[in-house]
Amino acid sequence: MLSRLNKLFKNGFSIIGTNSIFARVNKVLKYGVSYADTTEVLPAVGKPADFFDSSYLSKHGWWKEKEHDWWRDELNWENLVDRDRAPIPSSENREGYFEDHHLGFWISGYRDYRKTLSAVEPYGIRGGRYYDFGGSTGRVFRHFAFQSDKWDVWSSDFKISSVEWNQINFPKSIKTFLNNCNPSLPLPDNYFDLISAYSVFTHINEAESTWLLELRRILKVGGIAYISIHDEATWQNKAPMLKDTVDKFRPDIADCLEMPEGKTVITFRDDDPYNCNVFHSRQYIERVWGRYFEICEVKSQNHDQQAVVICRRPD
Secondary structure (H helix, E strand, C coil): CHHHHHHHHHCCCCHHHHHHHHHHHHHHHHHHCCCCCCCCCCCCCECHHHHCCHHHHHHCCCCCCCCCCHHHCCCCHHHHHHHCCCCECCHHHCCCCCCCCHHHHHHHHHHHHHHHHHHHHHHCCCCEEEEEECCCCCCCHHHHHHCCCCEEEEEEECCHHHHHHHHHHCCCCCEEEECCCCCCCCCCCCCEEEEEECCCCCCCCCCHHHHHHHHHHHEEEEEEEEEEEECHHHHHCCCHHHHHHHHHHCCCCCCCCCCCCCEEEEECCCCCCCCEEEEECHHHHHHCHHHCCEEEEEEEEEECCEEEEEEECCC
């Protein structure tokens, strides 16, 4: 392709025409690739019990967020860790979460599991069929499987290495499969009681509405979709890596104190379906997402800097 473009230049092809061709090539690369960039499937680093360290728990308390009460219970951490029989992925196979702090990685997933339960129980969701959309290598869904017998656990991801790792290391009772970037899932209608999407719609642009409708299709009437987003509070309290991305790729709005209204997209690459960071205003969530779901709540900074949208499928 590049040699053909060079030949066009030599033959006096206009810059405008060539730029148009480059734009079309980038669009093909962006939408013609079904799966995200993948990595090598590496051996697991060990079982959760291998990394249990009571001194870590006494020295660190980052999971003790004042807005949440689950950690105020008397927790037997050693017993919780022992229940989890699956290994922990290397940092390269878990999107870099907690680098090589393996116990911290495990606790972060348990924290988000407990926060999810606390958020959905008031809506009558206490068990059933659960689907973690974009679940990577099980940071959260493993806890639904091992800490309770109330859930039939499913997960998918569009990163091939993540799904391969899951199918090697998790028991068959956890149903994991590969989806692609196109909004179509090989799942029945009205199937799940609870769907989660942690840090997924923070990276979906054009296909957002279609994916929302696909999740609505597979969710039972009255079921809950628990979806994290970047909202106004995220904009004002950006994590360093997110701030760097906004500064580099959207310098025109990087210094804005208030987030632009509606949906704001920060595109950082053109050759992969995982290509952007997305911010959503509350008004946008009500106006657009509210067409497909009942928007029960929007909880700002509920997952670190991310907000959570509690969506219920109406009758």
